[in-house]
Amino acid sequence: MSTLLSCHRRRAAWLVAAAAAVFCVAAPVHAQGQPIKVGLMLPYTGTFAALGDMIEKGFRLYVDEQGGKLAGRELQFVKVDDESDPAKATDNVNKLIRRDNVDVIVGTVHSGVALAMARAAKESGTLMIVPNAGADAITGAQCAPNIFRTSFSNWQPGYSTGVVAAQKGYKRAMTITWNYAAGNETVKGFTEAFEKGGGKVIKELTLPFPNVEFQALLTEIAAQKPDVVFAFFAGGGAVKFVKDYDAAGLKKTIPLLGSGFLTDGTLQAQGESAQGLITTLHYGDNIDTPRNNAFRNKFAVTYKLNPDVYAMQGYDAAQLLAVGLNAVKGDVTKKDAMIAAMKKAKIDSPRGTFTMSPQHNPTQDFYIREVRGNYNVVTGVAVKALADPGRGCRM
Template identity: 55%
Template sequence: MIDRRRLLSLGASAGAALACGPFIRPSYAQAGALKVGLLLPYSGTYAPLGEAITRGLELYVQSQGGKLGGRSISFVKVDDESAPPKATELTTKLIQSEKADVLIGTVHSGVAMAMVKIAREDGIPTIVPNAGADIITRAMCAPNVFRTSFANGQIGRATGDAMIKAGLKKAVTVTWKYAAGEEMVSGFKKSFTAGKGEVVKDITIAFPDVEFQSALAEIASLKPDCVYAFFSGGGALKFIKDYAAANLGIPLWGPGFLTDGVEAAAGPAGDGIKTVLHYVSDLDNAENQAFVKSFEAAYKIPPDVFAVQGWDAGQLLDAGVKAVGGDVAKRKELNAAMAAASFASPRGPFKLSAAHNPVQNFYLRELKGGKSVNLGLAAPAVADEAIGCKLS
């Protein structure tokens, strides 16, 4: 059962929309609001991420007067609870019972893979605003599936490039033993070793254990000149504090999710950690400045990378809906327009690869005084490898 659904209608009535568009004779499908199904976590550990994505998306729609491509928008919000066993049922209900025109979700990769499987079969235009499982835009790629976030391996590759540019040559990796960690490490190793770096040891810790002392002792004995680590949330905070307490004197690097969300809580223990991600809040571009200003005005907090990914899901959908004059029944044309979309994002230039994953800049950041500070471009226009994707 969908017991956490919230229905939000934005914008003016369809009648007003038609009055403003005399040059297009709308079909029946265009007569009402465009129904967008949101399958996101609104409870549990990932609830803040789901809320940030939703806020970014809603803010973009509001910035367009409550409409996308001339259509008013109705959101049907379903809490996926970050529970893969429920994903098939909830996705099916959004498509079949709620009659969603478009699907946007989600955060948890396990939920996303189940969602994408159904979306591929149904053909519903689908945008993934976070889940980074490589397979979504590799072997599971499809004409109707798009991503506005990242692939896990893509972030790892960008971080490896930045570490080579920093002159680092001998690394130890450490992460939880689960898919996201393994994909982040795999991407890192590809670029780091391609740049003549050496990975002397991969250390994995059972998920979600937070006892890091044995791993830290092993790192100390190996004496690398850097450590590449991927943890997130509370586990990341514990690792950061334990790492600082160990006083290893070895630079700590990782993908941006190592520090995002725990910057202030890390305190002095986090100072000096360098991370790489496709967004940092102080990027100096007009789109980001306007986005930060409007987000802070609306929600009284600064935006994060998840809000950006939600905003860009709105931008991508807008490009597709405009191209078909609001008639989302023209799925082939809608998908083609989204695949070809190119626009200014708060993160910088945005476009998609042939596999429908973002080709995007990655930025080097350093944690200082509880805030990630932009140190500049780490790797420009990075595309995922798209292994196994047959789109062209």
């Protein structure tokens, strides 16, 4: 009897072990069959809503070009409106990380929001791709192996515009921006390059985000009479600033230079006031390459819109994710191998080919652009292969 009982017990144990073995083998197969969850945390309301919309359109366009899949895997998009509000950012990103268990986060536009997102991504180990926000700390002091950016650091367009201003021979400059991370860091980049080139920033003007009451500051610019003004604004704020600058009569007397976001995605609304403005950015509408022409044509046909820098950055965020996924044949559990491939990525972008800096920020050309009609026309290169210094990054 005891022998028979022992046999039954051994048989039961064997069946449990066999079932466990089958489960262990089957589980990854089941996981591989599930869609990859992509969390889109972007501004869908407020000042930057149009920018968030273009980023998503660009991202989806690249996925559509791959037959609706990346590395053979379907994608499931989970969307959260970041509201361009840093105070709500941690709660909003944790909806994606903890509630929705996304595999990758894509976002955002506002630098203050992106910094909170990056902290949460760093703590949780969630893969994050930033398709716009240029906060220097994201690829500087707050860098992490799992955080990448496909746009720029705030320092980069500011620095490249400072190079151009110095080359034009301007000696006295004033700067104007919103008093938040993107504005302040862009101005620092401009000041670094401009003063390195022999100029001097005599006054930095700021106003709270998203305030657009510029009149008092424009009056101060008129009184100081600098050789040039450098401005950083984006979205609806950029539209109003450019129109107000022109209406105040300053466009005719004091040259205005800007980070390219001053005129990107805003030209139709700015109208005649924007004509002739010089900016620098890592993209321009008329980059005449097969890659950019194909991108612009496909985007226009798909969405009945001309793409802008935001659409391009979203498109390249999907490209970078595809590099990582292709390296692991779509197995998102192999995160280390994905990251290793993304670090070495050479992205064939509409802006021109770029690589990743050691801090995971694009090393890329910055173009001189002039507003002509409804286009930011590239007239030259401000700085070739400009790499952000990644100050404070340890990883």
